[in-house]
Amino acid sequence: xxxxxxxxKHLVMGMTNKKSLKCEQHMGHRAMxxxxxxxxxxxxxxxxxxxxxxxxxxxxxxxxxxxxxxxSLLNLHLHALQPEDSALYLCASSQDSRxxxxxxxxxxxxxxQLSVL
Amino acid sequence: xxxxxxxxPGMFVQEKEAVTLDCTYDTSDQSYGLFWYKQPSxxxxxxxxxxxxxxxxxxxxxxxxxxxxxARKSANLVISASQLGDSAMYFCAMKSPNAGGTSYxxxxxxxxxxxxxHP
Numbered sequence: 001x002x003x004x005x006x007x008x009k010h011l012v013m014g015m016t017n018k019k020s021l022k023c024e025q026h027m028g029h030r031a032m033x034x035x036x037x038x039x040x041x042x043x044x045x046x047x048x049x050x051x052x053x054x055x056x057x058x059x060x061x062x063x064x065x066x067x068x069x070x071x072s073l074l075n076l077h078l079h080a081l082q083p084e085d086s087a088l089y090l091c092a093s094s095q096d097s098r099x100x101x102x103x104x105x106x107x108x109x110x111x112x113q114l115s116v117l
Numbered sequence: 118x119x120x121x122x123x124x125x126p127g128m129f130v131q132e133k134e135a136v137t138l139d140c141t142y143d144t145s146d147q148s149y150g151l152f153w154y155k156q157p158s159x160x161x162x163x164x165x166x167x168x169x170x171x172x173x174x175x176x177x178x179x180x181x182x183x184x185x186x187x188a189r190k191s192a193n194l195v196i197s198a199s200q201l202g203d204s205a206m207y208f209c210a211m212k213s214p215n216a217g218g219t220s221y222x223x224x225x226x227x228x229x230x231x232x233x234x235h236p
Binding site for chain 1: 154
């Protein structure tokens with residue numbers, strides 16, 4: 001199984017709503033990532049979890065709150081978002097061998113297309 | 118600082134012909150990895166091919182090959198015998214130790230090239 005599964009595929013929310021994006025992988029990977037991607041732009045890294053601990057937060061606003069309940073699951077909790085937060089949110093995972101692993105590829109999900117009204 | 122440059126915003130190719138997508142990179146690290154990803158309109162980022170900085174031979178994966186010229190810091194993707202399903206956005210990316218992050222380096226993406234395959 002080489003899949004990263006993201007739900008929901010599409011999400012429309014108001015600025016006062018609270019919602020969550022979910023991501024799951026069963027490849028035994030120990031690193032999981034959230035990326036944000038605007039149309040026709042490259043993905044931008046938001047968060048990295050390594051062995052279920054948050055290892056990178058790319059100065060993301062606190063209205064985005066990541067959570068890694070176990071090694072297979074990654075959530076992104078959303079609260080009080082702004083219209084400019086509308087984007088494709090991609091989850092990814094990689095093995096995370098904790099060594100010199102510049103060859104370690106990331107496996108991506110299909111993303112959640114988020115619209116904030 | 119790590120940087121990836123893709124100078125072709127869009128490329129067109131006739132079905133069954135070959136096409137080259139350009140990628141140049143900049144890093145002060147000796148050890149790094151170069152990746153190409155394909156992103157169809159469905160949104161998923163699909164891994165295509167990998168080249169390590171110490172690999173002496175150019176990487177190949179089916180119809181994909183990577184033209185790696187280390188001295189010129191270029192890692193162009195060659196797609197042979199293009200198919201209609203190859204129409205997508207293509208991203209070149211690099212992982213190097215000093216970019217920080219887990220697994221010895223964060224993935225830095227170029228701006229992407231939109232490839233359109235004509236029948």
